[in-house]
Amino acid sequence: MTTQEALFQYTLRLGDTNLILGQRLSEWTGHGPFLEEDLALTNIALDITGTAKSLLEYAATLEGKGRTEDDLAYFRNDRQYFNAQITEQPNGDYARTIVRQAIIDCFDFYFYTELAKSKDETLAGIAQKSIKEVTYHLRHTSSWVERFGDGTEESHNKAQTAVNELWQYTGELFEMNEVDAILIKEGIAVDLKIVKEKWEKHITELLEKSTLTKPENVFMQTGSRKGIHTEHLAYILAEMQALPRMFPDAKW
């Protein structure tokens, strides 16, 4: 694999993760528990979808086969997607959405901090941009995790259930393969071991502060680096891709 090919794969993976998460979150549009939260979550979804657009645009350039970011988003099947499995998990109740988002915001915060130092100028630029936005996201979702965890018995139980059920998807966030190895050598990719250490510390403190228990010895799901997903991804794609697939030359 050449560096260029690895860079395409890497950028595609980051783009897919943002795209699927943005799409998933935007399902809350008009359904938030109250107006301000509805706005907050859709704003977060918009930032994330915007980051996805920048990344997929760059991926399309790197590939150099004339595909656009829209082609990448709308004309690939689930096995050709490389988003982390946690991003495709159903929204569930609000505690579950918030817990999932806090786990990812915390990862993104440390990940983009490292990626901002990348030798690849475009990735570094996108990371510098995103980190400003993610800082707001993390602050918002962390405060909700705390309120749910340390709130009523019901909110605590819902938040704890979400943590217990989502934890199995956190291992995958830190998996590295040949793509990472090639790019870390070039100073382009992030060494996820560094991110893991910081993420673990931050999340552990957040859960403790929220009176939630961190699951131990959990079997970790894997597969997205190879395009293997949970059943939920195909349904997201079916909804997201229906229009462009039905009218491939539609413009908007």
Add this chain to the structure above:
Amino acid sequence: MKTKEDIRVLLSEIPDPEIPVITIIELGVIRDIEISDDKSITLKITPTYSGCPAMKQIEDDVRKKLTENGFVNITINTIFSPPWTTDWITPEAKEKLRIYGIAPPEHSTEDKSWLTGKPKTIACPQCKSLNTKLISQFGSTACKALYQCQDCLEPFDYFKCI
């Protein structure tokens, strides 16, 4: 041949699509202007937020303005680095925001203490009271937070400091 300054004056006629009281030049999103000849120009533009839906509109408006002024080969490149910051909004534009009813971004973005501590105290753009309350970090657009004045009771937008 037109100078960079001429182009800046031209682009100053374009209002921000979502906050029409300030121009795209005052917003600070035009990062570089390169004029090759009377017909060719390259611009560098940076988004305020990654998902800002106004960026496409801004690009279309810029293209239209330059076409009207004789440019044929117009290249607009989006750049991400250095990332846009509210520090680039001119002081005059901040005053225009306040008069329009949007509390302008306060302080320098270098100050990160508010992220871990209490939210900043923001003055009400209507009655100038400091007795205001943060309702939500996320407002009507990506760049704004929602506040409410506890004295005149008006809810208002605050242009987030990033």
